[in-house]
Amino acid sequence: MRRREFILAVGGAAFAVPLAVRAQQRDELRRIGVIVQVAQDDPEAQASVAAFKAAMQELGWRNDHNLQIDLRGAAGDPERMQALARELIALKPDVILARSTPVTAALLRQTRTIPVVFTVVSDPVGERFVESLARPGGNATGFTNVESSLTGKWLELLKEVAPSVKRVAFIFNPKLAPGGGSYYTRLIEASAPSFAIKPTVVPVSGADDIEHAIDEFASKPNGGLVVLPDTATLVNRNLIVALADRHRVPAIYAFRIVVTEGGLMSYGIDVLDQYRQAAGYVDRILKGAKPTELPVQLPAKFVMSINLKTAKRLGLEVPMLLQQRADEVIE
Structure with missing residues (x-):
């Protein structure tokens, strides 16, 4: 091969690699839906979602880099919970993070395929979100906020x-x-x-x-x-x-x-800590785990x-x- 052709070939390959990497990064952008039961600007929601984002970043997921987070707030309105569930499901996210029993119920009425990680849910078995704590058995798992005492x-x-x-x-x-x-x-x-x-x-x-x-x-x-x-x-x-x-x-x-x-x-419970734990489950689902493989977690402390x-x-x-x-x- 002539020297000029060799340089062009090597230079072209070097130029192509970053393009391929950038294209791969765009292809690997993952989407998470988040629904909180209060208003989106409620201080409780803002602190909780900030804790979740920080934990996700520690796990290698950065918003607008390899992750897109779509946040919605229901402001305590049951009808709005249903509407927001439909809206997020239509976006076809990789996983949805839900706060509270009514938000989780709204989501699971409308999807039994998109993975759902719930937080601050009192009775996931009684609400039929999961078959059992140890083996959730469906598309939902997560974290409870209650124990019997x-x-x-x-x-x-x-x-x-x-x-x-x-x-x-x-x-x-x-x-x-x-x-x-x-x-x-x-x-x-x-x-x-x-x-x-x-x-x-x-x-x-x-x-x-x-x-x-x-x-x-x-x-x-x-x-x-x-x-x-x-x-x-x-x-x-x-x-x-x-x-x-x-x-x-x-x-x-x-x-x-x-x-x-x-x-x-x-x-x-420490709500912020539960959101950090939820990030761990979301990370595992994004990496291929199924909700049915992830046991529902009881509170570790109050x-x-x-x-x-x-x-x-x-x-x-x-x-x-x-x-x-x-x-x-x-x-």
């Missing part, structure tokens, strides 16, 4: 910070809560006698219902609130905190963010947060031993 722990902590509590209202939206509310209802009613507490079921459908229900419940003494981890209570968390303050009613929540925004105390400013406003003295046990104390 959780509701008893809510009552125990509420009594510890407010010993005078003898009545507890537990607030939920039947359209959005696990099992229509029956999942937590059974657990709380089973736990309540151990703490000499009379439980009161308070189903609500929106802000007006919440205000009326808390106003009525707080009209009698020695009451407390257990705010269940459903979409309606999270969307309306600021209203619930304000009403609890107005009536000087102690309340315990399932999510830390409520305490950082003024709620008295919370006990529940975290407790206490807001001493709110306790002071409510006239409560938080025991020092309880403060020492807390993972976070806001002063």
